[in-house]
Each structure stands twice: as C-alpha cells, then as structure tokens.
Amino acid sequence: MGRVYNFSAGPAVLPEEVLKEAAEEMLDYRGTGMSVMEMSHRSKAFETIIEEAEQDIRDLMNIPDNYKVLFLQGGASQQFAMIPMNLMKNKVADYIITGQWAKKAYEEAKKYGKVNAIASSADKTFSYIPDCSDLPISEDADYVYICENNTIYGTKYKTLPNTKGKVLVSDVSSCFLSEPVDVTKYGIIYGGVQKNVGPAGVVIVIIREDLITEDTLPGTPTMLKYKIHADNKSLYNTPPAYGIYICGKVFKWLKKKGGLAAMKEFNERKAAILYDYLDQSKLFKGTVRKEDRSLMNVPFVTGNEELDAKFVKEAKAAGFENLKGHRTVGGMRASIYNAMPMEGVEKLVEFMKKFEAENLK
C-alpha cells in the first residue's frame, strides 16, 4: 500500500522529501554512526542541527534580532498556562474567542488573573472572525490573545486586531509558515508544530525579548519560565531533539520552495480549487463566512449527517484519509497544509464531483 492523501488536522501530512531524507539518515546521521534519536543534545552534531533550524526559521519569517526563538515541549496547550504565568504583571488579559482553542486558552488563563472575553463568534458557531477594529481593550491589559487560524472551524484573521498598543499574543499552530507574517506586530507568536511544521512534541515560541523576565507569577515552575529556556538556548533540559531535527528539514524544504511568499501563493491556488468547487456545488457547502476562510482547514457539509458519513467512508476507501469533521462540529474538514500537494486537492475535488453526481437526488 502506498501513501494516501492525508487530510488530517494534526498530526498532519509532512513533505515526502523530508520523510525520505530522514529515513536515509535514520541509522547513520551524516557519518556520526548513530541516529539523531540516539545522539546527545550537547553533541556538536545536534548543536549544528538546532542552530541551523533556528537560523532557517529566522530567515523564513524574517524574525528581528530582538525576538528569541524557543523550541519547547508541552504542545500548544502548555502555552495556555505559560503565557499568563510569564506575561501577567497586572494580572489582566483580554481574549478574543473564535473557537475551541481560544476558549481553552481563555479558561486556563482565568486561573491566573482577571481575564476578559472582549469579543466572540460563538453566536454563529464560530463561523466568522469578529470585527476587531475597535474592541474594549482593558486599560491595564498585559496582553491581547488570539488564535489566528481556527483549526476546527476553518476561520482565519485576515487583519490583526487593533490592540490599542497592547502586546498581541497569537496561537498560529495551524497556519504556521503558511504565509508571510510581520513578526514585529506581535509580542509572542507560537504554535505546536504538528499541524504544519513537524512531528508532535515540539512547540515553537517566538517572543520579543522585553517580555522575557524574571518577574513571573509566584510559584511558576522553572520549566514554565521563558527566561530559563531563552538563557539556555532551548537546551536547559533535553529538548525534543528528533522533532527539532525534522522541523529543521521542513524549514529547508520551505526555503527551497521559495519561502513563505511562494507558499502563500501556492496555498491560495490550492485552497481555491476546493472553495471554488464548494461555491458552485449543489450538494456540498462550506460553513465559513467567505472573507474569513482559512487556507489551511476547510470545513464543509452536505446538510445530511448520513450522507456526510457515507462520503467520509467512500472517500477513505478511495485513498482520502481523515476527512471527518471535528467531533464537536460534525460534517467534513479537509486540512490542506503546506505539505498537501496540489494534486491531492485536485483529486479530492474530482472525487467530490463524482460523489455529488451519484448522490444528488
């Protein structure tokens, strides 16, 4: 059995070239006689791996010198606590609730201070991004928090909120490296890498240096302080070494593809194939307000649960995996991250057309 088209929301498809290269290096990484998995994280070989990975993501995202890049563990979810523990000086933060991940971050932050939900799209099942041009930002907010691409609901901010001068913190797990970003607009950009960058187990935190202080909330564990990781270049303890190595390879793959501007162009063309079809289909329809559509996660429904289930089943049999929507929303979702080839989406749409012809009464 060959490789399938994997539309999983995460862990998700990785570039085949990267997987092949890793396979070739599995037993003997470049003459070291061992796998990267078996290697000391203090070795010269690993030092080169992590330093190159950092430089490559800096190049790709054009990260200014006054930002640190941290390779941490605990997934994106651990950041839900780490952010308030490190950033809350006034113990006030504003959250914009655009889906389940933002909501979870908000609930977690409540343990540490006064947390305000200043906007939400819960009223329409998170199918849009609220207008964030003039929100009631708290006078003493330590930061404003967003989830920039909503993996489950398929929405994405096309303009960042007006934070009225407050620090912006953004979870970019599911749109990481999918298009260029202006890092200077953020205090923290972070993401679990298993959606668009690498294997589960690594979370990358890009943080402005002035936000890295000793002044964390009382009782903050050592491992949850940005400063300890920044001071030790992500090598305070054993990092998720193999995961970082694969991320590094993905960064090089992205550079070879022409960087983030080229990725954006590719992702726009790729997503348009699916959205254009959805817009004219008589069976399937997209669930998100057009102007807020994500390039990465595309939810759609037939409007009939039985037909949805039939579609998912037949698609799977035809080699299109993981098209079932999130368990909380149902329907279907195609996650079409950087590593999903154009052909994967073209073939999916062909399959959908066939299904539509067979099932439209």
Ligand SMILES: *Cc1c(COP(=O)(O)O)cnc(C)c1O
């Ligand atoms: C998957 C996801 C998370 C949770 O990631 P974990 O690494 O499993 O903790 C958080 N935010 C977004 C946007 C996600 O897509």
